[in-house]
Amino acid sequence: MTTAATSTPPRFAVGDAVKIDAKSAIGHCRTPWYVRGKSGVVVEIHGSFRDPVRLAYHRPGLPAQVLYKIRMRQTDLWSNYKGQAADHLDVDIYEPWLTPVRSAKRSAKTRVAAVAGVV
Amino acid sequence: MHDDHDHSHDHEHGEPHAPRRDHDAGPATLYEVLERAMRELLIEKGVFTAQEIAAQIDLMDSRSPSLGAKVIAKAWTDPAFKTALLADTRGALAQLDIDIGQLAEFRVIENQPGIHNVVVCTLCSCYPKMLLGVPPAWYKSLAYRSRTVSQPRDVLAEFGLAIPLSTEVRVHDSTADLRYIVLPERPSGTDDWTAAALEQIITRDCMIGTAVPVAHQQD
Numbered sequence: 476m477t478t479a480a481t482s483t484p485p486r487f488a489v490g491d492a493v494k495i496d497a498k499s500a501i502g503h504c505r506t507p508w509y510v511r512g513k514s515g516v517v518v519e520i521h522g523s524f525r526d527p528v529r530l531a532y533h534r535p536g537l538p539a540q541v542l543y544k545i546r547m548r549q550t551d552l553w554s555n556y557k558g559q560a561a562d563h564l565d566v567d568i569y570e571p572w573l574t575p576v577r578s579a580k581r582s583a584k585t586r587v588a589a590v591a592g593v594v
Numbered sequence: 595m596h597d598d599h600d601h602s603h604d605h606e607h608g609e610p611h612a613p614r615r616d617h618d619a620g621p622a623t624l625y626e627v628l629e630r631a632m633r634e635l636l637i638e639k640g641v642f643t644a645q646e647i648a649a650q651i652d653l654m655d656s657r658s659p660s661l662g663a664k665v666i667a668k669a670w671t672d673p674a675f676k677t678a679l680l681a682d683t684r685g686a687l688a689q690l691d692i693d694i695g696q697l698a699e700f701r702v703i704e705n706q707p708g709i710h711n712v713v714v715c716t717l718c719s720c721y722p723k724m725l726l727g728v729p730p731a732w733y734k735s736l737a738y739r740s741r742t743v744s745q746p747r748d749v750l751a752e753f754g755l756a757i758p759l760s761t762e763v764r765v766h767d768s769t770a771d772l773r774y775i776v777l778p779e780r781p782s783g784t785d786d787w788t789a790a791a792l793e794q795i796i797t798r799d800c801m802i803g804t805a806v807p808v809a810h811q812q813d
Contacts, residue, residue, distance in 0.1 A: 477696070477697065477698055477699065477771035478699065478771075505717060505769050505770055506769070507716050507717060507767065507769060509716070509743065509744075510767075521699070521770075521772060522699075524770060524771050525771075527770070527771075542770055542771075542772075549746075549763075549765075552743075552744075553744050556744070557745065557747070557748070558745075558746065558747045558763060559759055559762065559763070561762040562746070562747075562762055562763045562764070562765075563762065563763075563764050563765070564743060564764075564765045564766075564767060565764060565765070565766045565767070566766075566767040566769055567767075567768070567769050567770035567772055568769070568770075569770070
């Protein structure tokens with residue numbers, strides 16, 4: 476089983492603006508380099524999943540971590556993005572990689588837009 | 595359309611088969627030796643049996659894009675199933691006696707007017723094998739994995755799929771223990787088609803997101 480219960484509730488809610496940590500990590504962390512340091516919005520809470528780094532060493536992968544779907548603007552990811560401003564990338568990120576983005580105004584606005592499905 | 599046999603090879607009719615290179619002709623490669631040594635040791639240690647390996651290969655070979663097409667056609671023709679499929683993919687697939695195993699959870703993402711979805715795994719090549727079978731070689735290529743996240747419209751154009759500028763392209767990087775398949779839009783003009791006819795136009799690429807179903811003229 477890849478899923479497992481966690482003792483703590485999800486730290487983030489759908490619509491929250493978050494930043495993915497720009498840290499280096501040893502092991503199979505499953506956070507791709509190109510999204511590190513970039514911001515996005517939580518669009519789905521997938522549930523809690525076993526820790527991929529521990530799983531990669533044949534450990535039980537506990538404690539489990541909450542996994543989120545983060546939606547990012549392509550134009551935020553790539554300075555030379557050639558598509559449309561409305562284009563997005565969704566990526567699944569484990570909670571320890573996420574930091575809240577502290578801009579109340581932007582956050583509230585982004586939250587409404589995300590729920591409406593336009594961010 | 596030839597319905598009597600399945601073409602997995604890509605030569606033209608009448609053209610003689612190229613001589614096949616048997617997989618065991620010539621000296622074993624490094625990785626073949628490594629695989630054989632690991633397999634024999636694990637069997638010897640009782641971790642699993644040769645029969646279990648054969649059964650797993652049979653299971654994998656039983657999965658192919660036609661299984662995924664059956665699921666999509668069902669979703670197109672049965673609104674209650676579609677709702678269930680989007681809400682609880684594992685449970686909905688179990689209704690069709692499709693067991694996706696315990697290695698990953700599945701999610702279905704729906705194309706909608708104005709939103710086109712495409713799936714990639716930049717980290718390795720995570721793919722919904724239990725529904726679509728073994729992935730195509732290009733899905734695992736460095737070019738597809740790196741360019742789909744940064745130049746998705748160019749990549750889709752190379753597959754022959756021009757996405758209008760008014761449509762959002764939404765790329766899904768399948769980085770964790772979730773496997774994604776795309777639920778494409780049902781083409782117009784297919785209202786009176788049977789599920790079996792619909793399945794014919796739901797190709798593997800339609801479920802990855804590098805193609806959309808096209809309603810061919812029915813004979």
